Amino acid sequence: MMKWWKYLCVVLLLFVSIGGLLLPVPRLNILNETIRNVYFHVPVWFGMIAMMSLSGWYAIKYLRTNNMDNDLQSVEFANTGLVLGLLGYVTGAIWGNYAWGDPLPRDPKILSAAAGMLLYLAYWLLRSSFRDDLQRARISAIYNVFAFATFIPLVFVLPRLTDSLHPGNGGNPAFGQYDMDDRMRMVFYPACVGMILLGYWISTLRIRLRRVVTKIEDLQESERV
Numbered sequence: 001m002m003k004w005w006k007y008l009c010v011v012l013l014l015f016v017s018i019g020g021l022l023l024p025v026p027r028l029n030i031l032n033e034t035i036r037n038v039y040f041h042v043p044v045w046f047g048m049i050a051m052m053s054l055s056g057w058y059a060i061k062y063l064r065t066n067n068m069d070n071d072l073q074s075v076e077f078a079n080t081g082l083v084l085g086l087l088g089y090v091t092g093a094i095w096g097n098y099a100w101g102d103p104l105p106r107d108p109k110i111l112s113a114a115a116g117m118l119l120y121l122a123y124w125l126l127r128s129s130f131r132d133d134l135q136r137a138r139i140s141a142i143y144n145v146f147a148f149a150t151f152i153p154l155v156f157v158l159p160r161l162t163d164s165l166h167p168g169n170g171g172n173p174a175f176g177q178y179d180m181d182d183r184m185r186m187v188f189y190p191a192c193v194g195m196i197l198l199g200y201w202i203s204t205l206r207i208r209l210r211r212v213v214t215k216i217e218d219l220q221e222s223e224r225v
Helices: 004-022 032-039 041-065 068-099 108-128 133-161 182-224
Strands: none
Touching: 004 032, 004 182, 032 041, 032 068, 032 182, 041 068, 041 133, 041 182, 068 108, 068 133, 068 182, 108 133
């Protein structure tokens, strides 16, 4: 039976998909209609941060309990977060091509985001380098905690200390201070909530699948013995 938040996720994303393309937006120089990408680019990053946070939380839970199911959940939340992060990078590059004339300018925010993505790609490679399940789970959980602790200041703190093309960084005013009116907030906030719910939904489906696969592998191993 589907839970209420799944229905809410579907309704919010349908509303965002329609409203984000059809509802009026402020007419701004340079940005023009590309400002609609704020409904998709920014919420994807919110979803990524939420998934990375849950991944770090379950990594800590694993280190405290040694419960392999916590490790499984930590991995899948990290995987979903990485995919959302890559989508955020792609949508940002498309937007940047129209707004700045360059999809990937040498901007501190972009460079920091790329470094953050590399941190979690290294997490994936680290896990694949161990054969022993317990050793892989423990070492990758420790790395996950430190990766998240590095990722947050890398993406949200350091870019604010220098000049940046991105709104809200390096003295550049955030969108909400000069152009995000109530019409845009009506779509933007549901988009953020919907994307977080979608990321969580995808993660839970992958977690359930992994649990089934793990049980099948355990049964096959017991039959061999």
